[in-house]
Amino acid sequence: MPNKQTNLEPTSEPGVDPVIAENLTKRFGDFTAVDHVTFQIHSGEIFGWLGPNGAGKTTTIRMMLGLIQPSEGTLRVLGFDPVTQKKTMQGNVGYMSQLFTLYNDLTAIENIRFYGKVYGLSREHLAERQREIIEMAGLHGRENAVTSTLSGGWKQRLALGCAIVHNPKVVFLDEPTAGVDPISRREFWGLIYSMAKKGTTVLVTTHYMDEAELCQRVGFINMGKLVAIGTPAELKLNQMQGQVLEVNTTDSDRAIRILKDAQKNKSLPFDEVALYGAQIHVVVPGAEKYKGRVKKLLEKEKIKVIGVERIVPTLEDVFISTINSSQKANKK
């Protein structure tokens, strides 16, 4: 049977981390989806859980929700064991899936009521929460709109409202901003911040690295393994192998091919060459040493170079560098 270690007693005392994972592992047959992952999420924190598609993000969340059993290791959510104390725990956690699980043929308010009743809220409490959620999600005037007619941003905020109708202490958001436009994304992050401010602990997964920058701490998971954890600033400082040069040219498509070729035939020791918006980021062992050589290489191919500057790596640079080096280590 899993969960041999039960040295952690159920508790929701202040000062105890609301999410504690120790050697958390999940195997499906001979495939290890989550591989001995150890980390904590602090109270009231916005924690970013990041990784490539299929890295094990959703599997981790499903274990935290008690939907699947860990194969090995210990997991505590608000001091509860998500498997054996599922019922008590579930009243205190909220979950929003990437699919915005709303009933499309119900109205906005009916969805809120439905979720409220599922969580067993009293009539008075539900009426109060209904008002608060409509207010929070900015759904005034759309209470009676059929959910299927709401656009992405509204649906997303309604889905969040339903996920937190019972005022949970911990909320798991699985790719909540996939496919919504930049304005709705910003509004949504406003909501995440206001939840955290009220003391709710938030775990969020996202493929937007600019959103990851807004998390207080982030964990990178790749092929089931936790490969880095820390504040965005810490990761930028410690996690990055080499330094980042930002190359600005008038023809980035051609420039990147030249730089990639140089990387491939090892004429220059580039760890990574990638487009970032209209600029190219090149990871080099020493910025000052290679600045001039990058410029020369491009100018030799008649590319107009506007600038080559050393920059503080973005979280996306760090993410890609970390994922790539963990992939390389795995192949060996």
Added chain:
Amino acid sequence: MENEIAISSHDLVKQFKGRHTTVTAIDHVSLQVRKGETFGLIGPDGAGKSTTTRVILGLLRRDSGESSVLGFDSMRDVYDIREHSGYIAQQFTLPADMTVLENMRFFADLHGISSKEQKKNIDELLIFAGLTDFTSRPAGRLSGGMKKKLALACSLVHEPEVVMLDEPTLGVDPVSRREFWNLLGNLRTEKGMTIFVCTPYMDEAERCNHVGLIYQGRLIALETPEGIKKMVPGHLLEFQPSKFVPARDLVSSLKGVLEVQTYGAFLHVFVDNVERRQPQIISALKAQKITCSNMRVIEPRMEEAFISLISREEKENNAK
């Protein structure tokens, strides 16, 4: 050759007529995409991006105006358009139980490509998409990023000159997203392909040669990414206030503040003059016992420009 037009629309209108209401999904849109360029269509959810793409491809009927692909009219020359263009619809899925190779052959058969030609095209595309090691894997068992690459490869099997991609990287992780865009870059530089892409990612928009910004069916900007960023007023100041909501409200009311955007715990404040306004903002906040940290001047990115332009439109709309 340089200035030849690949995709064009003029006063294009598309309406969806319901029993009681008529929605104008495309409202007199005129745009031109040059051969060999990457064109990005951006806009909020429901602005009309997908509809525009479909009308241009002849998948939906237009109500008035003109549109064409490579000179072929969207309504009259639908089959020519099919032959010369590739398309990936939004949330398009491949037959999951068919292998990578079977998928490619299936799409090649649909386009009536001879088996001799198929072999050459498919081999080339598998190398291009980095899928040579996965030919016998069912599409349903590919990772998200690989699925998108396969979809792209399938849309190119008949060697089109134009591809139209509707949010092709939705739900794809950053590593795969970069790889996908590298493929698009290669298509453009090596084959001179014209790429038309709808995207919710502003960093992808930044990689296009020209960008069209659409709002409620109207094209409100058609510019280079640089040009779009220049449409944003003033200078951008970023900082983290100790009290968020009061700080936002206070700063919005100050003189010289053109616009305030929120960015997580940060405020993005557009001001007419940084040297003058920065100390004024700090002291106004201080008077309310609000401190700010990490204050700096930043260059607006495509994302800030997008939000600024769209909120301006929304304001004008509400005033009407």
